[in-house]
Structures are given as structure tokens and as C-alpha cells.
Amino acid sequence: MAMAYKMRFVFAQATQGMNIKDECKSWFTEMKWKKVHRFVVYKIDEKTRAVLVDKVGGPGEGYEQLVAALPKDDCRYAVFDFDFVSVDNCQKSKIFFIAWSPAASRIRAKILYATSKQALRRVLEGVHYEVQATDASEMGFDVIRERAQ
Structure with a gap:
């Protein structure tokens, strides 16, 4: 019974208003429109109940750097601007929202x-696809490429 009460208390605290910092939208907008970033990783500061920017990947960084930026034992959100050539040979871009929640x-x-x-x-208007992942295989590059096609 005590565990059930504790889980309800944690859930109630978690669902109370979360403050999304302005920087979250501004970094995303720069990535989306100006193409000056390849990805943005977000984290939650539990003390201030705010979503903050944790890491920004430069235009030369790729999906491997995004995966490396995600901690093995803590949750994060990320957005990734995936550029690819479609089957009809057109250059395209799709934005992925990744909810990273590793088992550890x-x-x-x-x-x-x-x-x-x-x-x-x-807040992040213009996301095309969402991926929920608990380990790297659930968000592998092949998964991203397949969803974008």
C-alpha cells in the first residue's frame, strides 16, 4: 500500500506544471529554419521543474553524435533534423522527436x-515523427531512415 501511495505522489508531482524555457523553442527554431544545428537534446531540471537545453549538435554533427550525447542512465528528449534523398531523388528533411528513457x-x-x-x-511545432526508445536499438539509424521514407 505504501508503494502505491508513493507512486501516486510521484505521478502527481510529475504532472504539475512544467516550465518550458524559451531557449528550448529558440534552439529548435534555429535548427528547423536556419539549419545551423543538427540536433538539440533537452533535459528536465527536477528542482526548478523546467525543461532546459542540454546539448546542441552543430551542422557537421550526425546521428552518431546525438546517440552519444544521450546518457545511458537518465532520460532525455531530443530533436534531430534528418536530411535524406527520397526514392524520387529529391533532397528532403524530416524532424524527429525522440523520447529517451533507458531501462537504467x-x-x-x-x-x-x-x-x-x-x-x-x-512548443516544438513542425516535428514530423516521434520515436520512443529505451535502448539504442529502438532508435537506430535504420529505424530513423525507414520512418522518414
Whole structure:
């Protein structure tokens, strides 16, 4: 019974208003329109209840650098600007939203990120696809490429 109460308390705290910092939208907008960033990684500061920018990947960085920027034991959100050539030989770009929640992360973090995701998604207008991943295989480059086609 005590565990169930604790989980309800954690869930209630997690669903209370999350503050999305202005920098989250501005970095995303620069990535989307100016193409000066390849990806943006976001994290939640539990003390201030705010979503912040954790890392920004430059235009020369790729998907491997994004994957390397995600911690093995903590949750994050990320957006990735995937450029590719379509089957009809056209240059295209699709933006992916990645909800990273590895198995080794704390339960509280998993709940907090899961319940706060939509607040960030509403701010990031123009995302084409969403990927939920608990390990690297669920967000492999082949998964991204297949979804974009």
C-alpha cells in the first residue's frame, strides 16, 4: 500500500506544471529554419521543474553524435533534423522527436519525462515523427531512415 501511495505522489508531482524555457523553442527554431544545428537534446531540471537545453549538435554533427550525447542512465528528449534523398531523388528533411528513457534510469525520471513530454511537444511545432526508445536499438539509424521514407 505504501508503494502505491508513493507512486501516486510521484505521478502527481510529475504532472504539475512544467516550465518550458524559451531557449528550448529558440534552439529548435534555429535548427528547423536556419539549419545551423543538427540536433538539440533537452533535459528536465527536477528542482526548478523546467525543461532546459542540454546539448546542441552543430551542422557537421550526425546521428552518431546525438546517440552519444544521450546518457545511458537518465532520460532525455531530443530533436534531430534528418536530411535524406527520397526514392524520387529529391533532397528532403524530416524532424524527429525522440523520447529517451533507458531501462537504467530512475523510476521518478521515467514518470516525469513521460508526463511532461506533451508540454514540450506543443512548443516544438513542425516535428514530423516521434520515436520512443529505451535502448539504442529502438532508435537506430535504420529505424530513423525507414520512418522518414
